[in-house]
Amino acid sequence: MARPRAFDEKQVLDAVRDQFWDAGYAATSLEDLMRVSGLGKGSLYAAFGDKRQLFLRALRSYTDESHGRLREALTEAPRALDALRALLEAPVDDAMGEGVRRGCLMANSTSELGNADPEVLDHAHRTYETSTALIGDCVARAQREGDVSAEADPTELARALLAAQQGLVFMSRTGMDAATLAATARSLAAQLLPDRSGD
Template sequence: MARPRQFDEEQVLRAVRDQFWDAGYAATSLEDLMRVSGLGKGSLYGAFGDKHRLFLRALREYTDTSGGHLREMLASAPRALDALRAFVLAPVGDPSAARRGCLMANSTCELAAADPDVLAEARRTYEATTNLVADCVVRAQAEGDLSRDVDPVETARALLAAQQGIVFMGRTGLDIATLTATARTLAATLLPEA
């Protein structure tokens, strides 16, 4: 009979997620994962599988949580246009987060070209994000704040590309004032009022 787990699975996933986020996949060793999780190799791999499966599980938890936060932020804004602008400006909202970047974006840059599982997760995540943002564009059009002539999906992809560009530039160490000015310019250019 298997023994019950003596650890909090969500806490372990958060700890290993943060390790992968801070160091990247390749630079994270089994010893790092054991250290941050507080688990031995047998317990860690017994519960989550090998390093790759553990990484994919942590990445999926991250993207699902981030997607839920985005859905809530977009839906709760009084005006859709304000929500769309906030989406573009999100990477500069916290200077320390701007340096850390986005785990999905970081992982896509590091692994997507060689890892079909990461590529699939990136596509799933970016498509879901595009759909959420496109729905918000439609709402902004209905509210009269964006022209009905713009294509919601293409606009959403442009906003996502702009936002992820800010994320990437933040990872390069560009100062927060410059990043913020760039994000504001992108938001104003991509989201002109009707």
């Protein structure tokens, strides 16, 4: 009879995710993974497979959690337009926090591995399509609420908003100050989500 695992799988995945997030895939060694997980090589590989499989598990966990937070933020806001504008402002809100240094793990991983690992590239594609669908649903709600033009294509606008948000995340990592980021976010919101109160 197999012995039950004496560790918390989510806690281990969170720890190795943070290691990959901080250092990247190539710069993370087996010794790093053993150190942050508190597991020996045998236990680590028996539970999760090799380094690549562990990385893919951690990446999927990250994107699942990210989509959960995005879905909650977009659906729980009283008005959809406020949620869409908050999406653009999120990188500004994080401008002095941990998120600036780290950026987006999915974007970082795609930049590092997308050309060499088809599975990472496929996961990135599916991740951004899911994000686009969630944002598109929010755009459609904003249209029903009269805050976004009915002529706008929800999917096209969602992709534009996602691209703008990811661009702001990248710009924040260059050291751009919060005031400039905020002004840029307001400019993007004015162009992508214009005020229709005067219509």
